[in-house]
Amino acid sequence: MENGQASKTAMRVAMRRAAHQMIDRPLVFDDALAVKIVEPLLAIGGHNYEIKRSKHAVSKAFRSYMVGRSRYAEDELARSVKSGLRQYVVLGAGLDTFGCRNANADLNVYEVDFPATQAWKRELLRQAGIAAPENLHFVPVDFDTMNLADELMAAGFDRSRPGFFSWLGVTMYLTIAGFRKTMQAIGGGSGGSAVSFDFSLPRESLAATEQIALDGLAKRVAAAGEPLTLFFTEEEIAGECRRAGFERWEFLDAGALNRRYFSGRTDGLGLVAGAARLATAWK
Ligand SMILES: C[S@@+](CC[C@H](N)C(=O)[O-])C[C@H]1O[C@@H](n2cnc3c(N)ncnc32)[C@H](O)[C@@H]1O
Numbered sequence: 001m002e003n004g005q006a007s008k009t010a011m012r013v014a015m016r017r018a019a020h021q022m023i024d025r026p027l028v029f030d031d032a033l034a035v036k037i038v039e040p041l042l043a044i045g046g047h048n049y050e051i052k053r054s055k056h057a058v059s060k061a062f063r064s065y066m067v068g069r070s071r072y073a074e075d076e077l078a079r080s081v082k083s084g085l086r087q088y089v090v091l092g093a094g095l096d097t098f099g100c101r102n103a104n105a106d107l108n109v110y111e112v113d114f115p116a117t118q119a120w121k122r123e124l125l126r127q128a129g130i131a132a133p134e135n136l137h138f139v140p141v142d143f144d145t146m147n148l149a150d151e152l153m154a155a156g157f158d159r160s161r162p163g164f165f166s167w168l169g170v171t172m173y174l175t176i177a178g179f180r181k182t183m184q185a186i187g188g189g190s191g192g193s194a195v196s197f198d199f200s201l202p203r204e205s206l207a208a209t210e211q212i213a214l215d216g217l218a219k220r221v222a223a224a225g226e227p228l229t230l231f232f233t234e235e236e237i238a239g240e241c242r243r244a245g246f247e248r249w250e251f252l253d254a255g256a257l258n259r260r261y262f263s264g265r266t267d268g269l270g271l272v273a274g275a276a277r278l279a280t281a282w283k
Pocket residue numbers: 001006007009010013014091092093094095096112113114115117141142143144167168169170173174178
C-alpha cells in the first residue's frame with residue numbers, strides 16, 4: 001500500500017461486485033448495497049471500466065472469483081453465527097458492505113483496514129447516504145506495522161469469545177511478517193474462532209496459461225501501487241495455519257467454487273483455473 005493512499009484495488013473489486021448486481025442473474029452474491037456504495041464514484045466518472053467491460057470473458061472470470069469468495073466467506077460466517085458466534089471481523093474490508101447490511105443486531109462487526117482506505121470508505125458511505133449501524137466498529141490498522149489484537153480489543157472485540165474473520169484479497173499484498181502477525185492474532189484467539197481468506201500460489205507452480213493470467217494481474221495491480229508480494233503453496237499455508245494455532249483447514253480452487261456456486265448457469269459466469277485459492281482455518 002502507498003503511504004496515505006486509499007486502495008485502488010478495493011475500488012476495482014467493489015465495481016465488480018456492483019456489476020454483478022446490475023448484470024448477472026441469478027445472483028451468486030446478493031449485496032443490496034454494492035451499487036449504492038460505488039454511486040459517488042460513478043458520479044464523478046472515469047471509474048466504470050469494470051462495469052463497461054463486464055460482458056468480456058476475462059471480466060466475467062474475475063467477477064466470478066470476487067463474488068464467489070465473498071459468498072463463501074458470508075456462508076462460513078452464517079454457519080459460525082448459527083452455532084452462537086457473535087463477532088465478525090472483516091480484515092482489509094475495502095468497500096465490503098456487510099457491516100451496513102447486517103440484519104443481526106447481536107452480531108458485532110469490526111471493519112479493519114489500512115487507515116487511508118478506511119477513511120475513504122467512510123467518506124463514500126457518507127456521500128452515498130448509507131448509515132453505519134451502532135454494532136459496526138471501524139478499526140484502522142496496517143497489518144504490516146500495527147498489532148491487530150490490541151487494536152481490536154481497544155475497539156471492543158472480546159478475545160475471550162470466538163470471532164469469525166474474513167480476509168479477502170489481502171494476503172498477497174502483505175509482507176510475510178505482516179501475514180504471520182495477523183494469522184497469530186486470529187489463531188491465538190478463543191476456541192471456535194475461524195478465518196476465511198484467499199492466497200496466491202507461486203508463479204512457478206502454475207501451468208503456462210495460468211502464469212500469463214497471473215503476470216497480467218501482477219502488472220495491473222503494481223501499476224495501481226499495490227504490487228503482489230506474497231505467494232504460498234497449499235503445503236506452506238497448511239504449515240502457517242498449524243503454527244498460528246489452527247486445528248483444521250480447507251482449501252478451494254476454481255473447480256470447487258464453480259461446483260459450489262456456478263453450476264447449471266447458462267450465462268458463462270464461472271471461475272477460470274488460476275493462482276487463487278480460498279481457504280478457511282478453524283480452531
Ligand atoms: C483488493 S482489496 C480487497 C478489499 C475487500 N476485502 C474486498 O474483497 O472487497 C485489498 C484490501 O487490503 C487492504 N490492505 C492492503 N494492505 C494492507 C495492510 N498492510 N494493512 C491493512 N490493510 C491492507 C487495502 O486497504 C484494501 O482494502
